[in-house]
Amino acid sequence: MSDQSLYAAREPIFPRRVSGRFRNLKWGIMLVTLGIYYLTPWIRWDRGPSLPDQAVLVDLASRRFYFFWIEIWPHEFYFVAGLLIMAGLGLFLFTSALGRVWCGYACPQTVWTDLFILVERWIEGDRNARIRLHRADWSLRKWRLRISKWLVWLLIAVATGGAWVFYFTDAPQLMRDLLSLSAHPVAYITIAILTATTFVFGGFMREQICIYACPWPRIQAAMMDSDTITVAYRDWRGEPRGKGNVRKRDRAAAERAEREAQAAGPGQVRYSPTPYPNPRLQGAGTAKQAAERQDHGDCIDCMACVNVCPMGIDIREGQQMECITCALCIDACDDVMDRIGKPRGLIDYLALSDETAERGGAAPVPVWKHVLRPRTILYTALWSLIGFGLVYALFIRSDIELTVSPVRNPTFVVQSDGAIRNIYDVRLRNKTGEARQFHLSLTSDYILRISLEGTDDLSVSVPADTTVLQRVYVTARADDPAATAQRSDLRIWVEDLGSGDRAGRATTFNGREP
């Protein structure tokens, strides 16, 4: 055995502050996603007298889901299943086109970790200050900073766990109950669990959740191909890495080029970069300048890309499982390239097929050509198909519904006059906000008589937003063919006497075998 330990402690990561277009995009997405999550339960919606006026409500007790004007009943769970399939296909689509954009921008683990790092930076300072603090002995100052950081984290975590429970009941009422310590224990337990997971996952485990706990890094390898846009380092442009005096010489050359460009007037190329080592694409210059450029690549080994990485990896080592393609390294590198007067894009979103092309001196294929390919089109088509199907199902579904289950114990009953009677359990659903009077009838090729248990007429009143189970008897006279046929078809109808809406269900009548 080697002398290395069987267990490795986490390598602490202190991501440096970075600014740029992808960082701004990430701030924007964080604002929108957290805003949606925290605020949605507080949107009000008139739901009548018996329900809380909440726009998005998961009513577990009566198994109903309310989403603005849409109401999902338990038998319509296919809507939820359809949405889950769409979410899965959407993930496939985005991963095959743009790699791990979900991980980099929208995954809750990323969003909350980002938020927690932001808090950490506000309280403890940027990367270098945090490293110093990490290495410092425990002093009053260190305790003060740590405790205040943990307190803010805890506040965010409580708010996160707290927001979750509001989706399941009337939010303002639950808030009052929570504050007066009279809410149901389940609410407190849920908040406690989600607070603990948010606090630990966002504050302490961070990238370890992505690396060890999340299955997606493994799956995404199968979802990506060489046309997938992902974060990569143009090592053919960056290597060998320049250092020290080479950097100074570069800056001097850049300033000289700028002076020349200004002297030459507008319209002139400001600086002729070396993104592709193809001589035709390279800027003009003396043979000596060209040779100097060949000495070293554009990477100056400043480690900015490594320092800003929340996953603690070096993107210049190539594609790695840990990379969540959050593009912060692109922002950091672009910033450095601007400062040393080199073109942006040393680290960039690119497809791996372009890497081969660029090495050979060709220009990259336009992004839309990478994104639009049979695979992504197929995913989009499937995704849209399910989406349209769900919307269609949403529009054609009726406000009144019934299910019919024939009673099989026994399959038929002989009456004293020899008539054969079948029993059906009919479930009537009134999905409107007011009580309805339902009339039942049947159609059949035979002379069958329908009657209802417990009432002399054929109508049943169903209260608002309720299901009523009604026992229905169907009788065939002894001399009717249905009485001796093994099975015959019939259809039970329900009609809303108020609106005239009708719905029917086919079922069978069991006769006495001849």
Place this chain on the structure above:
Amino acid sequence: MSDTKIDKETGVETTGHNWDGIEELNNPLPRWWLWTLYATIIWGVGYTIAYPAWPMLSGASAGLLGFSTRAQVAEDIATHDARNEALVADLVSADLAALAPADDLHRYAVARGASVFRAQCSQCHGSGAAGAKGYPNLLDDAWLWGGDVESIAYTINHGIRNETDPDARWSEMPAFAEILEDGEIDAVVEYVVSLSSQEYDAQLAEAGSAVFADNCAACHGDSAEGNRDLGAPALSDAIWLYGGDRETLKTTVRYARFGVMPAWGQRLSDADVNAVSVYVHSLGGGE
């Protein structure tokens, strides 16, 4: 180990296991995983101390929290009993015939009666109440002693032909093997068959009708319509308790039948009897 191999790319030691040239890296496990393992062990030990877990000679260790699912169920039942107390009191004193199907009390009675039926009645009458040979079908519209809810309640309370309850429903058909000749029995059976729209021998039935008038009409009625006061079944309808074929009928006439039902009033609470009466009445045959 002497044959430690180091992976060239990563500089990490390998396990030495080789799959088609691919070797597994022997990376150390993350330390948080070790902590999680310890935490689950501590949790597991604590759990078995706090809750019933360890098998003992009689039962399991009780656990420090004193938790048991049995006690929890008992508590749940007590809670529901307390909640239903008023309904139960109403059910005991209710006028069963006046209960409307939409009433809460009726709904409660049917639900409670269904569970009583499954526990006490389904053994003979079947879980769907369709009965069996010798055990009446409770779903049809034929009743030996009356099908209104009060009659059903009386039958359930006192039972049929059991010696334990002086108020039990009681009827006894004589065994006609000692009274009638074989030929007369054949004839009267043919007459009974003729009443229930089956094919029959007209001449024999004609002879049987005289036998019927002399021996059977007293209880079963002149036109075999039955008599509920005596619990005598109608012989002219399509429903047969033991079967309507000639052999079964001959056996019935010769030896008679003596079906017994226990007096449930002695075993069940008044509320249960009332509940199961309402339930049976609601099955579809109630009058």
